[in-house]
Amino acid sequence: MRRLRARRRWVQAGDLELWQRSLGFAALGFLTLVPLLIVVSAADPASGRGFAQWLGDGLGVSVAAREDIERLFVLPGQTLRTTTAFGLAVLAVFGLSFGATVQSGYEKAWDLPPARWWARWRHVVWLAVLIGVLFLSAITPLWGASPIRGMITVLSGALFFWWSQRMLLGGRVPWGALLPGAVTTMAGLLGLRVFSRLVFSPLIASSAVAYGPIGTVLVIQSWLVGVGVVVFGGALAGRMLHEELPRVAHALRRRG
Template identity: 50%
Template sequence: MHSGTEREARRPIRHCVGRLRELLSSVAEKAGELDLVNRSLIFAALGFLSLVPLMMVIAAADPGRAAGLGRWLARAMSASEPAEREILELFARPRRILREVTAFGLTALCIFGLTFAAHVRQAYAAVWATRRPRVDGVRAALRELIRHVLWLVLLIGFLLLLGATPLSRTDLLPGPLEVVAVLIVTLAFVWASQIVLLGGRPGGWALLAGAIATTLGLAGLRLFAWLVFSPLIVSQATAYGSIGAVVIILSWLVGVGFVLYGGAFAGRITYERTASLQRRRKPVGDHDDGVRVHRRRG
């Protein structure tokens, strides 16, 4: 009797453990198919190639604003004062910038920027398993180009806005109003990025969970950068010069790409689980109503 009671008590626990294992196995299988690590490496390479021409163009128009973006990059990585000086030296530009250099910066920004946007769009499409609509080739290409350009405008506006945010350089945790403002701006950018690049599929509310997960992941990455990347920038720059700081920045961009795509993947899993639970509950309710009606008739 006692052993039978224990078996009955353990049955729900075994059921929950089995469901958890099934869920983790499904998540691991889907994550392996997405190849998030390689996508993050490509994100870092294209992101850095787009960031440098962007700095050149902004420096040509407003050198002070370019320094602000370099400062924002240091703050985003939670860099200390010595590490921030190393980062600012990488993006320092003389006040005299030739017109040819500006034209080169614009050309490079267009080429690498559009390639970067196309890569992010393909990664999001792979995460959500969306397919391109079957329309005329010219119209489809034009729509894709408009989405990529619009996303680049959002990205530049996002960087300029955060570059003007008065976040503390040395404090890991700035004021609460500043934290809330940065989180809201980041959430809005990530959410709008998915909507623009995916063309509204699978829907704005479905993409919101991924945007929230990405925003929280970026906040956690800032803490990790403060613990790991900030000391490495100084040590690597001292040992290997500017190339050492570049390697650390690329490593941080790999982390940003992984959080960006991993957050979208977490949003998809959350959305699918929520939709599955809703589908399971609906037939139960309909069945209960049918039983009630049958009883009343009886």
């Protein structure tokens, strides 16, 4: 009974912390990661898709909603012409704080102390891999109708989140304990994509008519909050599964 009460208090405190960190995730993602991805996606002249089309694919919204999103961003060629080295350096510096936010969320999920300052290099590696993965997904639309493409997307996403936890936590948690978190995170992102098509897609269209471009921005920001909830909530759920499944299996064996 004491263990159950402690678990409930831990979950309640974790829920509040989850929302706070998800809001920080959304703010940093929109202010730092989104500009970086705009530049990275514009660097592929062959596809000409740009960040707006990639974002529409990621949300899984309708064609009409994608057109509203595209009005928020400049064309890829114009992006490259207006980008400066100083702007990229500033974005990279602030982008590292995004990695620090994800790391602190993972540390909170596993009740680990903050990593030491010299471990900041992990943010650089993680951010570089994240941008590379998103760039590849932008030039190769794996969200297509092919079941094989969808399977590749799910497996690669689960591997990325599995590796992300290991990298940002500095190897303080075993690989086996991190696998449930990676699986639940990817499952949550798939559910969020279905939710986006059902809710965010018509909401973008109605908000664009009622409030103009700012309405579309608010919907995208809400989607980023949802992504933050899934990323941190997936890690938290993964820890709970890792700790509770052996107990459930042991109890079932004793009953059998």
